[in-house]
Amino acid sequence: MREAREAIAHAQALTNRSDDREQTHIAAFSALLQGDPRLAQTIVKDHVRDHPRDAMAAQLCTNVFGLIGFSGEVGREAELLAYTEALLPHYENDWWMMSMHALSLCETGQIAASQSLMEKSLALNPRNANGAHFRAHAQYEAGDIAAGRRYLGNWMETYDNRAVLHGHLSWHVALWALHDGDEEAMWRTVDNGVRPGTSESLPINVLTDTAAILYRAEIAGVQVPPERWRELSEYAAQYFPETGQSFADIHAALCHAMAGDGERLAYIAETANGFAGDLVRPVAKAWGEIARERWAAALEYLAEVMATTERLGGSRAQRDLIELAYVNVLMRLGLDQEARRTLKLRRPVLSDSTPVLGLH
Structure with a gap:
């Protein structure tokens, strides 16, 4: 971050003061790097109206x-x-923008339209990792387990494991395997491309993806060795020692709870102040109650967030961690x-x- 701030300061010093396009472009990144994402969002939206x-x-x-x-909104x-949707007409036949809009369609429930646009994007660039990723999301939302697992598994065979999306796409592969009842393949994928030390993804992806697959496996009745949670708890403490990134915070809290680290869990529950910090606090407390198998208390905390889980960030597939935790708690209570x-x-x-476990 220090080097990034130095670079943007250098850019500001060199900018042409008479060029509004150049100034606002740099101002957006400056606001982001100075820790003001709301201002950055406002600048970007204004900028692309004139320079889409x-x-x-x-x-x-x-x-x-x-x-x-x-945004937490x-x-x-x-x-x-x-x-x-407003940007798409300015990027005619552009595979990148097609894939971005296709994901927007997917996340608002327009699955058929998303899949159609994604196919056009992938036809233009079959090795577009964003396109392959978002196609996996559309297949997940459509319930196409076998087709999704087959497509992404084949696509990943020639994808460089140093690429930034390799770890997250491996999470999708592991999730397909879990849904397909293939526990061996799930663990193999986790150990070869998802967990800390095996993925070149950003820390937020390593943390959230590993935590999500481990707990979704537990919900399914898979035995997760305690040392896996301890490893991930240490990773979370190393890369996210302070709260502020709400999506990361809810996953870090899960890791600390399952690893039995009450002090770190309490810190998140008490200090969460990110874009959805008011939701992180009850979620963190719910994880603590779940780890202690106090299901009624967990239900009360989870009930506080279920109406607006989209504020926590992530995709629908990622937020299913909360949805399934809630369902699992109901099952544990005999409901x-x-x-x-x-x-x-x-x-x-x-x-x-x-x-x-026990649902079907």
Whole structure:
């Protein structure tokens, strides 16, 4: 971050003061690097109205991990759709923008339209990792377990494991294997490309992906060795020692809870102050109650966040960690019918096939 701030300061010193396009482009990155994502988002949105094809600036607000995706606002999925929809006409036959808009369609439930646009993107660039990634999301939302696992597994065979998306795509492969009942393949994928030390992904992806697959495996009845949670708890403490990135914080809290580190868990529950810090606090407390098998208390804490989980960030597939934790708690309390009804109401695509111990 120090080097990045030095670079943007140098850019500001060199900028042409009479060139508004150049100034606002740099100002967006400056606001981001100075820790003001709301200002950065405002600058980007204003900038692309006049300069929609400045992709380097425009991309800051695309994707579920962008400034809109991590805004912590209710309705951010619809906002992301409106943003990419406005940009799409300026990027005619551009595989990158097609894939970005296709994800926006997917996250707002327009699965058929998403898949159609994604196919066009991949036809132009079959080795587009974003396209392959977002196609996996569309297949997940459509419930295409076998097709999704086959497609992404084949696509990954020639994907360089040093690439930044390799670890996250490996998470998708591991998740497909879990859904398909192939525990051996799931662990093999986790150990070869998801967990710390095996992935070149950004720390936020390593943490969130590993935590999610481990707990979703536990929900499915898979035995997860305690040392895996301890390893991940240490990783979370190393890379996210302070709160502020809400999506990372809920996963770090899960790791600390499952590893039995009450002090680190309490720190997150007490200090969470990110874009959805008010939701992180009850989620962290819920993880603590779940780890102690105090299901009724866990249910109370989770109930505080279920109405607005989109504020936590991430994709629908990633937020299914919270959805399935809630269903699992209901099952543990003996409320089987309510658990099934909840899943059908909130995530019908998961209601028939998702592995939750005792659900089917």
